[in-house]
Amino acid sequence: MIKIPLKSAADLEAMRTSCRMTAEVLSQVAAAVQPGVTTGELDALTRRLIGGMKAKPSFLGYRGYPGAICISVNDEVIHGIPGRRVVLPGDVVSLDVGVYYNGFHGDSATTVMVSVTDPDVIRLVETTKRALEAALAAAKPGGRLSDVSHAVEGIAKASGCSVVREFVGHGVGRHLHEDPQVPNYGAPGRGPVLKPGMTLAIEPMVNLGSPDVVVLDDKWTVVTRDGKPSAHFEHTVAVLEEGVEVLTLA
Numbered sequence: 001m002i003k004i005p006l007k008s009a010a011d012l013e014a015m016r017t018s019c020r021m022t023a024e025v026l027s028q029v030a031a032a033v034q035p036g037v038t039t040g041e042l043d044a045l046t047r048r049l050i051g052g053m054k055a056k057p058s059f060l061g062y063r064g065y066p067g068a069i070c071i072s073v074n075d076e077v078i079h080g081i082p083g084r085r086v087v088l089p090g091d092v093v094s095l096d097v098g099v100y101y102n103g104f105h106g107d108s109a110t111t112v113m114v115s116v117t118d119p120d121v122i123r124l125v126e127t128t129k130r131a132l133e134a135a136l137a138a139a140k141p142g143g144r145l146s147d148v149s150h151a152v153e154g155i156a157k158a159s160g161c162s163v164v165r166e167f168v169g170h171g172v173g174r175h176l177h178e179d180p181q182v183p184n185y186g187a188p189g190r191g192p193v194l195k196p197g198m199t200l201a202i203e204p205m206v207n208l209g210s211p212d213v214v215v216l217d218d219k220w221t222v223v224t225r226d227g228k229p230s231a232h233f234e235h236t237v238a239v240l241e242e243g244v245e246v247l248t249l250a
């Protein structure tokens with residue numbers, strides 16, 4: 001039996017705050033992604049921004065994760081550890097950050113193209129972004145969770161891209177990862193009914209080539225098996241009576 005926590009009005013107000021902070025941090029770090037910057041410098045910026053808000057990075061120390069942000073470049077799908085790597089022209093850089101404030105987490109990701117000219121990479125990133133938008137549009141109170149999953153898969157496949165199956169979206173709130181899991185594939189009309197008070201992190205991870213992924217020896221970095229690029233976008237949303245509110249809009 002999965003247990004999906006329903007948030008009270010006060011909880012939702014607190015989620016709005018942590019998610020607004022998350023969006024602010026993500027947009028400032030995204031603006032700092034340019035040729036020559038190291039991923040470690042972007043991590044330091046993330047720590048400064050979150051510290052300045054009197055908040056905590058959700059990921060730092062989570063199951064031993066060593067960074068405040070996940071930075072995944074090119075064939076890295078998710079959970080890239082910031083360090084000495086230098087961002088170069090042509091890179092596709094996914095940023096995923098969480099902010100913990102007043103008892104609640106926000107979780108959001110975006111993918112930045114650094115002077116990318118390869119049309120396949122542009123197609124990948126635009127498709128992944130559209131997949132998230134389609135998922136948000138498919139999330140409706142009274143609807144079913146897998147309607148969201150199905151929407152992501154439909155957009156990815158229609159553009160000749162593939163969806164990562166080993167990692168999924170999730171409930172988010174007092175804990176970074178809560179029930180239910182939110183896969184990015186599957187038939188519609190299945191899974192739990194979406195109810196007001198649910199808060200979800202919806203996060204398509206889309207590959208240009210095959211869907212297969214491998215975890216590196218660092219035990220964190222997830223890369224594509226075929227070495228082709230991958231993209232990731234994520235928003236935290238709240239299901240309300242009147243529809244879905246995207247909490248991590250910049």
Ligand code: MF3
Pocket residue numbers: 058059060062063065070079096097098107170201203234
């Ligand atoms: N941000 C990931 C997610 O969207 C979780 C990262 S956990 C970490 O669910 F430990 F790698 F940071």
Ligand code: CO
Pocket residue numbers: 096097098107108109203234
């Ligand atoms: Co995330």
Ligand code: CO
Pocket residue numbers: 107169170201203234
């Ligand atoms: Co997430």
